[in-house]
Amino acid sequence: MTTQPRQRCTHFLHGHGPDNHSPAKVLAMLAEEAGDAQADLYGKGALITSFESEIATVLGKESALFLPSGTLAQPVALRIWADEKGRDAVAMHATSHLELHEHRGYQRLYGLHGVPMADAVTPLTPAHLAAVSEPLAAVLLELPQRELGGVLPTWDALQQLADITRQKGAALHLDGARLWESAPHYGRDYPEICALFDSVYVSFYKGLGGIAGAALAGPAQLIAQARIWQRRAGGNLISLYPYILSARHGLRTRLPRMAAYCQHARAIAAALSSLRNIDVTPSPPHTNMFHVHLRGDAAALRAAACRVAEEEGVWLLGTLRPAATPGVVWTEISIGDAGLQLSAERVAALMQQVVG
Amino acid sequence: MTTQPRQRCTHFLHGHGPDNHSPAKVLAMLAEEAGDAQADLYGKGALITSFESEIATVLGKESALFLPSGTLAQPVALRIWADEKGRDAVAMHATSHLELHEHRGYQRLYGLHGVPMADAVTPLTPAHLAAVSEPLAAVLLELPQRELGGVLPTWDALQQLADITRQKGAALHLDGARLWESAPHYGRDYPEICALFDSVYVSFYKGLGGIAGAALAGPAQLIAQARIWQRRAGGNLISLYPYILSARHGLRTRLPRMAAYCQHARAIAAALSSLRNIDVTPSPPHTNMFHVHLRGDAAALRAAACRVAEEEGVWLLGTLRPAATPGVVWTEISIGDAGLQLSAERVAALMQQVVG
Numbered sequence: 001m002t003t004q005p006r007q008r009c010t011h012f013l014h015g016h017g018p019d020n021h022s023p024a025k026v027l028a029m030l031a032e033e034a035g036d037a038q039a040d041l042y043g044k045g046a047l048i049t050s051f052e053s054e055i056a057t058v059l060g061k062e063s064a065l066f067l068p069s070g071t072l073a074q075p076v077a078l079r080i081w082a083d084e085k086g087r088d089a090v091a092m093h094a095t096s097h098l099e100l101h102e103h104r105g106y107q108r109l110y111g112l113h114g115v116p117m118a119d120a121v122t123p124l125t126p127a128h129l130a131a132v133s134e135p136l137a138a139v140l141l142e143l144p145q146r147e148l149g150g151v152l153p154t155w156d157a158l159q160q161l162a163d164i165t166r167q168k169g170a171a172l173h174l175d176g177a178r179l180w181e182s183a184p185h186y187g188r189d190y191p192e193i194c195a196l197f198d199s200v201y202v203s204f205y206k207g208l209g210g211i212a213g214a215a216l217a218g219p220a221q222l223i224a225q226a227r228i229w230q231r232r233a234g235g236n237l238i239s240l241y242p243y244i245l246s247a248r249h250g251l252r253t254r255l256p257r258m259a260a261y262c263q264h265a266r267a268i269a270a271a272l273s274s275l276r277n278i279d280v281t282p283s284p285p286h287t288n289m290f291h292v293h294l295r296g297d298a299a300a301l302r303a304a305a306c307r308v309a310e311e312e313g314v315w316l317l318g319t320l321r322p323a324a325t326p327g328v329v330w331t332e333i334s335i336g337d338a339g340l341q342l343s344a345e346r347v348a349a350l351m352q353q354v355v356g
Numbered sequence: 357m358t359t360q361p362r363q364r365c366t367h368f369l370h371g372h373g374p375d376n377h378s379p380a381k382v383l384a385m386l387a388e389e390a391g392d393a394q395a396d397l398y399g400k401g402a403l404i405t406s407f408e409s410e411i412a413t414v415l416g417k418e419s420a421l422f423l424p425s426g427t428l429a430q431p432v433a434l435r436i437w438a439d440e441k442g443r444d445a446v447a448m449h450a451t452s453h454l455e456l457h458e459h460r461g462y463q464r465l466y467g468l469h470g471v472p473m474a475d476a477v478t479p480l481t482p483a484h485l486a487a488v489s490e491p492l493a494a495v496l497l498e499l500p501q502r503e504l505g506g507v508l509p510t511w512d513a514l515q516q517l518a519d520i521t522r523q524k525g526a527a528l529h530l531d532g533a534r535l536w537e538s539a540p541h542y543g544r545d546y547p548e549i550c551a552l553f554d555s556v557y558v559s560f561y562k563g564l565g566g567i568a569g570a571a572l573a574g575p576a577q578l579i580a581q582a583r584i585w586q587r588r589a590g591g592n593l594i595s596l597y598p599y600i601l602s603a604r605h606g607l608r609t610r611l612p613r614m615a616a617y618c619q620h621a622r623a624i625a626a627a628l629s630s631l632r633n634i635d636v637t638p639s640p641p642h643t644n645m646f647h648v649h650l651r652g653d654a655a656a657l658r659a660a661a662c663r664v665a666e667e668e669g670v671w672l673l674g675t676l677r678p679a680a681t682p683g684v685v686w687t688e689i690s691i692g693d694a695g696l697q698l699s700a701e702r703v704a705a706l707m708q709q710v711v712g
Contacts, residue, residue, distance in 0.1 A: 021394070021395040021595075022390075022394075022395070023386075023387075023390035023393050023394075023395055023403075023597045023598075023601065024387050024388075024390040024391065024392070024393070025387075027383050027384075027386045027387035027390055027598065027601075028383075028384065028387035030379075030383045031379075031380050031381075031383035031384035031387060032380075034378075034379035034380040034383055035380065036380070037379050037380070038377070038378075038379075039377045039378070039379055039567075047379075067590075068424055068590065068591070068593055069590040069591070069592075069593055070590070071587065071588075071589075071590035071592070072589065072590025072591070073590070075590075102587060102588060102590075103584050103585075103587050103588045104588070105587070105588030105589060105590070108588055109465045109466070109588055109589060110465070205594055205595075211395075211594075211595050211597070211598065212593040212594050212595050212596075228459050229459075231427065231458060231459050231461070232427075232458060232459045232460070232461030232464055232465055233427075233428065233461060233465060233589045233590060233591075234423075234424065234425040234426070234427035234428025234429070234431075234458075234461070234589060234591055235424070235425070235428070235589075235590055235591065236425075236427070237424055237425055237568040238561055238567075238568045239377075239561075239567050239568050240568075241379045241567070242379075242383065242567065242598035242599075243598075245379065245383075
């Protein structure tokens with residue numbers, strides 16, 4: 001599949017659209033956003049410190065630290081909890097980002113040990129955590145579980161997970177890569193959700209659409225230690241202002257739209273669920289994301305999606321991956337600014353052309 | 357000292373001037389620089405790979421990797437050499453950035469051990485390295501030695517250091533934070549200097565004036581492994597394009613000016629050396645940087661520098677630090693785009709007003 005049909009499309013089901021990934025357009029927008037701000041200098045200066053205060057306030061935490069990535073933020077938080085607890089074991093789901101996508105940096109760099117919970121297709125439950133018998137420094141919960149289509153535990157289950165963690169004498173850390181996208185499901189504000197956790201990581205791309213960037217939030221003492229580890233890991237850059245400005249823009253402009261993204265994801269998922277040869281999971285979606293499982297040959301589906309792109313100017317499908325079930329492929333869809341421009345009915349009608 | 361006199365200045369002795377640190381101005385320039393470039397995605401895409409090829413070519417190395425920081429780049433290279441050599445000890449000068457400014461991340465995260473060479477005020481010589489008796493994975497040389505005012509070993513001493521390293525069966529790694537600034541002194545091109553080293557780190561801010569960013573260069577196999585460690589450490593961001601564009605702009609526009617920066621630094625240093633109550637080190641400078649030691653009271657010198665700033669619109673001094681010698685303070689000066697706008701005679705005349 002060449003990228004040409006995609007480049008000629010005017011509408012996109014997934015994400016915030018190509019302008020949000022155009023360096024020239026994003027940088028010109030950020031030059032406006034910058035105003036008369038001064039460059040940050042190794043974590044100091046009003047631009048970064050005022051944004052860190054804003055993040056802490058939004059999350060209801062004492063302090064926050066802006067960092068280049070979540071892959072930096074999370075092992076740092078876990079290492080600090082490990083030092084405080086005097087243990088190096090951290091319980092996390094088998095599909096945690098730390099297990100799958102970071103080359104086990106938490107083990108190789110931070111000297112931590114993973115205790116996997118549940119299997120790769122089963123959402124985490126309080127029973128999984130209760131079954132862990134070894135002493136833990138921390139428990140890492142991902143809200144929502146991205147690899148499982150963005151599933152969230154019920155509020156009651158979440159409270160139980162927090163209670164069990166405390167009973168074990170461990171710290172509870174939130175992998176909130178998509179926390180912003182989770183609040184509408186609970187109908188609770190961010191401070192109420194975050195109050196269940198001792199430390200919180202959030203991301204500024206994904207739903208918020210920034211270039212990159214992350215934050216760690218928690219007690220002031222944890223954040224003070226995290227600054228040291230950030231420096232050790234090479235993440236305390238002389239200036240982070242492009243990411244700060246981009247993250248701030250995303251937080252201020254897209255956080256208010258998060259409920260709309262989630263609502264539209266449910267509408268699209270419901271429309272797709274009525275089609276033959278398509279399954280949506282979770283159904284209904286818990287956040288703005290879901291997985292679409294398609295029965296059919298991957299190459300034929302790609303070709304059909306390209307025909308729709310050529311004829312209708314709408315790009316429907318990202319990477320198609322084989323599912324464990326023979327004859328089924330799947331893809332991840334997140335609804336953002338671009339998806340809001342497509343009605344659920346139109347998406348379903350076009351997807352029907354793809355799956356036949 | 358308020359920052360107001362500085363903000364009203366039109367000329368600056370140190371660095372590239374305030375526009376180079378203005379987020380609005382830099383981002384607007386980078387939006388132009390971007391053209392129709394596509395965003396890089398986790399280290400992939402033409403923007404980053406073509407720039408990495410450009411860096412490798414400039415340094416005469418097989419392969420190169422763009423990273424957010426040198427604090428990330430260097431321990432990664434040393435860890436890879438340690439794995440190859442089966443040893444964890446790395447020899448470096450007592451004032452190495454890894455010893456002084458990284459909270460010992462090379463020890464705490466990368467499991468390496470430092471073998472300090474020389475003391476904090478003595479430039480490294482081949483004799484210091486020859487005196488190291490324990491088995492080493494690697495030797496780290498910083499060209500120039502920033503903490504000592506930017507001193508460089510002679511070309512002959514540099515070759516000896518490389519020979520001794522090889523005799524020890526260790527890899528030779530270059531801390532080239534200011535390598536760009538070093539070539540004029542040797543009158544040799546970058547590939548010839550880098551050929552002495554097994555791996556090379558270079559920086560894109562400092563002399564090149566980028567926002568931030570670094571590169572590691574060396575054999576393709578080392579770079580392939582470095583990508584894994586970059587990911588582990590949280591430095592493999594989804595997009596690095598603001599830093600790539602800024603680094604590329606610096607490499608293309610300021611590298612050709614490096615000889616002029618160095619030549620003007622020598623002229624200014626010579627003029628300052630003729631003043632009472634001032635010493636310059638090294639004299640003459642080896643690069644575009646040098647230290648100025650001033651006899652006098654720090655508060656009085658600051659006040660005098662502010663008067664010059666108010667009256668003449670020229671900012672002469674950065675942070676004044678106490679020297680070991682009582683009654684002496686010192687500051688670091690690097691000549692860049694801003695310093696080129698000031699004649700050596702004018703700098704000396706104004707500095708005379710400061711030191712009296």
